[in-house]
Every structure is written in C-alpha cells, then in structure tokens.
Amino acid sequence: MPTTRRPGFLVYGLLSAFLLASVFPLYFSFVVASKDNSAIGDKVPPLIPGGNLFANIARVFDTVDFWLAIQNSLIIASTVAVANVLLSSLAGFAFARLRFRGRDSLFLVVVGTAMVPTQLGVIPLYMLMSELDWYGQLQAVILPALVGALGVFMMRQACEETVPHELIEAARVDGCSVLRTFFTVALPAIRPQAAVLGMLTFMTAWNDYFWPLIVLDPNDSPTVQVAVSTLASGYYTDYSLMLTGATLGVLPVIALFLLLARHIVGGIMQGAVKG
Amino acid sequence: MAAPVTDRPLRTPQQPSSRRRRWPLARVDAKFTPYLFVSPFFLIFGAFGLFPLLYTAWVSLHDWQLVDGEQGFVGLDNYTALFGDPNFYNALGNTVSMFLLSTVPQLLAALGLAALLDRGLRGRTFWRAGLLLPNVVSVVAVALVFTQIFGRDFGIVNYLLELIGLDRVNWQADSWSSHLAVSAMVMWRWTGYNALLYLAAMQSVPRELYEAATVDGASRWRMFWSITVPSIRPTILFTIVVSTIGGMQLFVEPTLFDPKGASGVGGSDRQFQTLTMYLYEKGFRLFDAGYAAAIAWVLFLVVLVFALVNFTLARRIASKG
Numbered sequence: 041m042p043t044t045r046r047p048g049f050l051v052y053g054l055l056s057a058f059l060l061a062s063v064f065p066l067y068f069s070f071v072v073a074s075k076d077n078s079a080i081g082d083k084v085p086p087l088i089p090g091g092n093l094f095a096n097i098a099r100v101f102d103t104v105d106f107w108l109a110i111q112n113s114l115i116i117a118s119t120v121a122v123a124n125v126l127l128s129s130l131a132g133f134a135f136a137r138l139r140f141r142g143r144d145s146l147f148l149v150v151v152g153t154a155m156v157p158t159q160l161g162v163i164p165l166y167m168l169m170s171e172l173d174w175y176g177q178l179q180a181v182i183l184p185a186l187v188g189a190l191g192v193f194m195m196r197q198a199c200e201e202t203v204p205h206e207l208i209e210a211a212r213v214d215g216c217s218v219l220r221t222f223f224t225v226a227l228p229a230i231r232p233q234a235a236v237l238g239m240l241t242f243m244t245a246w247n248d249y250f251w252p253l254i255v256l257d258p259n260d261s262p263t264v265q266v267a268v269s270t271l272a273s274g275y276y277t278d279y280s281l282m283l284t285g286a287t288l289g290v291l292p293v294i295a296l297f298l299l300l301a302r303h304i305v306g307g308i309m310q311g312a313v314k315g
Numbered sequence: 316m317a318a319p320v321t322d323r324p325l326r327t328p329q330q331p332s333s334r335r336r337r338w339p340l341a342r343v344d345a346k347f348t349p350y351l352f353v354s355p356f357f358l359i360f361g362a363f364g365l366f367p368l369l370y371t372a373w374v375s376l377h378d379w380q381l382v383d384g385e386q387g388f389v390g391l392d393n394y395t396a397l398f399g400d401p402n403f404y405n406a407l408g409n410t411v412s413m414f415l416l417s418t419v420p421q422l423l424a425a426l427g428l429a430a431l432l433d434r435g436l437r438g439r440t441f442w443r444a445g446l447l448l449p450n451v452v453s454v455v456a457v458a459l460v461f462t463q464i465f466g467r468d469f470g471i472v473n474y475l476l477e478l479i480g481l482d483r484v485n486w487q488a489d490s491w492s493s494h495l496a497v498s499a500m501v502m503w504r505w506t507g508y509n510a511l512l513y514l515a516a517m518q519s520v521p522r523e524l525y526e527a528a529t530v531d532g533a534s535r536w537r538m539f540w541s542i543t544v545p546s547i548r549p550t551i552l553f554t555i556v557v558s559t560i561g562g563m564q565l566f567v568e569p570t571l572f573d574p575k576g577a578s579g580v581g582g583s584d585r586q587f588q589t590l591t592m593y594l595y596e597k598g599f600r601l602f603d604a605g606y607a608a609a610i611a612w613v614l615f616l617v618v619l620v621f622a623l624v625n626f627t628l629a630r631r632i633a634s635k636g
Contacts, residue, residue: 047431047434047435047436051431051434051436052436054431055428055431055432055436055442055445058428058445058446058507059442059445059446061503062445062446062448062449062503062507063445063448065449065457065460065461065464065503066448066452066460068460068463068464068471069456069459069460069463072463082469084474085469085470085471085474127355127356127359128356130352130353130355131352131353131355131356133352134348134349134352134353135353138345138348138349138352139349140346140349140350143349146353146357149357150356153360153364153365155560155619155622156364156365156368156615157560157563157564157614157615157618158363158364159564159566159591159594159611160367160368160371160611160612160614160615161363161364161366161367161368161370161371161611162367162594162598162611163367163371163374163381163598163604163607163608163611164366164367164370164371164374164608165363165367166381166598166599167370167374167381167604168366168367183359183362183363184359184362184363184364186355186359187355187356187359187360189356189360192356212345215341217341217344217348218344218345218348218349218352219348222352243451246453247451247452247453247454247455249453249454249455249567250566250567250591253577254595254599265453265455268453268455268456268459269455269459269571269576269577270576272459272462272571272576273575273576273577273578277574279463282459282463283459283460283463285459286455286456286459286460287456289453289455289456290452290453290456293451293452293453294448294451294452296451297444297447297448297451298444301440301443301444301447302440302444304444304447304451305440305443305444305447305511308447308508308511308512308515309443309511309512309514309515310515
C-alpha cells in the first residue's frame with residue numbers, strides 16, 4: 041500500500057523469508073545432487089554441497105539417454121516458441137489493427153478456447169496421433185502446441201499498445217500489402233513482447249510432462265521431463281540420481297530466466313488482466 | 316505523408332495512383348488477409364483442441380478399447396458405471412480437497428505479497444524475479460524435490476517436526492497429509508506468479524484514493540480491504556478461474572508423489588488420486604478408452620461448474636467488501 045513512508049524492516053524481512061522459501065527447494069535439489077546416495081540416510085538432512093556432482097551427472101547419462109532427451113526437448117521447445125511468436129503475432133495484429141467481418145466474435149472464441157482444458161481431449165488426440173503413425177514422434181508434441189490463446193491475447197495487447205494506426209495507414213496508402221505491413225511495421229514494434237512470449241512458450245514446452253508422457257515412447261524418445269521422471273520410478277529410489285536429473289532438467293530454464301528475468305517479469309505483468 | 320495536393324480529378328478505383336503504382340489485388344488483400352492471419356490459430360485449435368474434445372463425447376458412448384478400437388455402441392453405460400464407481404468419487408473428492416487446500420491460502424498469500432511489493436521497494440526487479448523463480452521450474456522437478464523434502468525417513472519436514480517435539484508423519488500414507496504435501500508443491504510454484512498479476516493490477520489503482528483515505532485517517536489494513544481489493548477485482552476473479560481450471564486438472568505433482576510414479580494409482584489406497592490421474596489409469600494403463608472418455612467429459616463439466624460457482628461466489632464476496 042503506497043504511502044509516503046518508506047517500507048521498513050518488516051517488509052524486507054517478510055519478502056526475504058518468502059524468497060528464501062522460493063530458492064530453498066532448488067538449492068536442496070542441488071545439494072542432494074552433489075552427494076553420494078548414502079548421505080541421504082544421514083540423521084540430519086544434508087545442507088552443504090558435497091563433491092559428487094559430476095559422478096552423479098555421469099550416472100544420469102548412463103541410466104537414461106539424456107543427450108537424446110535434451111535434443112528432443114530443444115527441438116520441441118524451440119519450434120514451439122518460434123511458431124507461437126509468429127502465429128500469435130499474425131493473429132494478434134489482425135485482431136488489434138485490421139478490419140474484417142466477425143473480428144470481435146472471433147476474438148471472443150479465442151478467449152473462450154482458453155477455458156477448454158486440452159487434457160480432456162487426450163484420448164482422441166492419442167488415437168489421432170497413432171492413426172497418423174506419429175506415436176513416438178516429435179511432431180505429435182509440437183503440432184498441438186504451435187499456437188495458443190494466451191499468445192494471441194498477449195500479442196493483440198502488444199499491438200494495441202505499440203503499433204501506431206498512422207503507420208499502418210501510411211503503409212496502406214503506399215501500396216504495401218498487409219503481409220508486408222505486418223513485417224515492416226507491426227513486428228518491429230512488438231519485438232520486445234514477442235521475445236517475452238517466445239521465452240514463456242519455450243519454458244512451457246520444455247517443462248511439459250503429461251502429453252509427452254502419453255504420446256512419446258518413454259524408452260525410446262523421451263523429453264527431458266519424461267527422462268527425469270523415469271529416474272524416479274525404479275524399485276529402489278536412488279535419490280541423488282533422481283535429483284541430479286531434476287537439477288539438470290531445470291538448469292537451462294533457470295539460466296534463461298536469470299538472464300532475461302526483467303523482461304519476463306514485465307511480460308507477465310503486462311499480460312495480466314488489469315483492474 | 317503529405318503529398319502535395321494539386322488538382323484531384325475523380326478517379327475510378329482501377330486507375331493507379333499517380334504517386335505510386337497500387338497493387339491490383341490490394342482490395343482483395345485487405346479483405347482476405349486478416350482471415351489468413353487468424354486462421355492458423357483456428358486450424359490448430361480445431362484439429363487438436365475442439366475435435367478431440369467433441370470426439371471424446373462420441374468415444375464415451377462406446378465400448379472402446381485403446382488398442383483394439385471400437386467394440387460397439389453402449390449408450391450411456393460408461394456414465395452410469397462411472398456414477399456408481401467409488402473410485403470416481405474418491406478421485407473427485409481428492410481433487411476438490413487439494414484444489415481448496417492449495418488455492419485458498421495461495422491466493423491470500425499472493426494478495427499479501429503483492430501489497431508488500433506495491434510499496435516503493437528498493438531493488439524491485441530482484442524481488443519480482445525472486446517471486447517468479449519457482450514458476451519457471453518444471454513441475455517434474457518440483458514434485459521430485461518436494462517428495463524428497465516430505466520423505467518419511469529422511470525428509471526435512473519430518474526432521475523439523477521432530478526437532479520441535481512432534482511426531483514424524485508418513486506423508487504419503489494418509490489422505491490429509493498427502494493432500495497437504497501436494498498442495499504445498501502447487502502453492503510453492505504458483506503463489507509468486509499470482510502475486511505478480513495482483514501487483515500489476517494494484518499499480519493501476521489511482522493513488523489519490525489512498526491519499527484521500529489517509530486524510531480520513533483510515534488504517535493500512537482498512538485501505539487494503541476497502542480500496543485495493545475491490546479495485547483489483549477483475550484480476551482476482553481471473554486468478555480464481557484460472558486456478559480452478561488448473562486445480563481440477565492436477566496430475567503431475569500427485570503422480571510423482573506416488574513412489575510408483577505414473578504406474579501407481581495415487582498412493583496405496585488411492586488416497587491422493589486425482590480425476591486426471593484416474594483418467595490416465597483407465598485410459599492409458601487399462602486401455603479402457605470409452606470409460607476414460609466418460610471421465611474426461613464429466614471432468615470437463617466439473618471444471619465448468621466449479622469455475623462458474625467460484626466466479627459467482629468471488630464476485631459476490633468482492634462486491635460486499
């Protein structure tokens with residue numbers, strides 16, 4: 041609550057406590073990943089990193105085909121990110137700045153689709169994919185995720201805020217095609233928001249579990265998340281192995297996040313429904 | 316774009332502008348390209364979102380095996396079986412319980428955090444990024460780490476409980492304890508995210524309202540409930556609906572909390588099996604696609620009903636405040 045008084049010790053204390061709680065599980069995961077498995081049985085849970093990190097990483101790569109999983113996840117996440125940026129921007133631009141019949145009702149449909157939980161269609165979706173002989177293939181994960189309501193919504197918002205009507209009008213008068221107008225006027229203007237959307241969809245695709253678990257063969261073509269989860273499901277749970285996998289799977293996203301935190305935070309706050 | 320206006324004869328549209336040659340298809344372009352731009356979304360959604368959902372209804376009316384295919388029309392048999400199935404009610408109850416346990420404290424905490432962040436802090440980006448950090452971590456990692464933290468023998472939570480003189484808890488064993496542990500995972504991941512959404516909304520509340528209230532001698536607490544919360548009502552409703560949809564579909568956290576992972580049933584006695592987990596069990600482990608499809612449709616209706624009820628309820632409460 042804003043007042044002229046600067047926030048005091050209590051505010052910073054509370055926020056620090058929350059931050060600590062946010063970071064702790066990640067830190068703990070790293071600690072266990074750096075220990076050998078016997079350390080987990082200690083009376084006092086381990087809190088200081090040990091020296092076994094690289095040995096555990098090597099074990100992860102021995103247990104599952106982690107390289108393949110990383111490669112699969114990278115292919116899926118980057119294709120999905122690029123497609124989302126492009127297709128959402130196209131649609132968002134049309135909804136924000138072009139005139140066509142049925143625009144408003146079509147946009148309502150877009151917003152409405154966000155209410156349809158995709159998980160509920162998994163059974164026919166699975167049938168469809170096996171009918172197409174796509175079981176175990178990456179396109180089965182990629183295609184359904186190419187574009188989503190959230191992206192269209194975000195990019196429409198971005199166009200409304202940053203693409204000037206006058207520039208579009210000018211391009212039109214100059215005989216620019218709509219597609220060229222999009223690429224020369226709209227896309228450069230919404231580049232920051234588009235980059236944020238790209239990162240968010242990359243992370244979502246990288247972190248997805250349910251659908252890849254169903255449609256990819258866990259033994260043959262897993263994503264990182266599926267591979268990590270198989271580390272956890274043996275008869276005898278090898279905690280340090282499991283959390284080493286978890287740490288490895290999280291690292292790329294954390295790195296990306298730390299690098300771009302300012303923009304991502306801004307993007308999420310901008311996409312919010314404002315009061 | 317101020318081209319010098321000389322004499323302007325009435326031109327028919329076919330005549331090209333003197334300034335620049337106009338593309339002959341410009342009119343067609345302007346009329347149809349917008350549809351081209353929005354069509355990928357509708358194609359993708361139609362093929363991989365709407366069609367499966369509708370087809371699910373068709374599958375649910377059949378005895379349909381995932382491997383062997385359709386075995387004949389059975390009408391509403393799958394649904395009648397479902398409504399007499401104790402496992403279904405168990406899963407429904409678990410889902411609702413975990414949804415409430417995670418969402419209510421989560422949104423309240425997010426409100427409080429956002430209020431703290433809305434007070435001219437030093438190092439704003441740092442605090443905001445810290446809040447969001449859990450949200451970028453994969454659910455799989457969250458579930459695995461928390462399962463370890465809530466471990467029976469070596470978990471930190473039990474260690475702390477013992478430290479303050481309480482008994483250890485076998486977190487996976489009972490429904491209340493497993494629901495608490497799963498809810499903790501959900502809360503950890505989403506509280507900061509919701510706080511950011513609230514913060515965004517709070518920042519567009521006119522500052523004059525607070526100034527006037529300060530002059531009137533209102534307390535901080537009073538201002539929060541009488542100005543801030545009513546002002547950000549749309550965002551609160553939005554987060555409630557989104558949390559409902561997410562909460563009703565809870566899958567990864569409870570699945571990985573089960574030592575058997577995706578081949579388990581949510582604890583030895585299904586004490587934390589959710590509806591989506593039950594759907595997965597029926598559809599993809601027992602291959603009963605027809606039955607799973609019936610679960611899917613009932614789940615869809617439950618999501619809709621809950622979203623609607625929560626929306627109405629929250630709107631009423633917020634407008635009283």
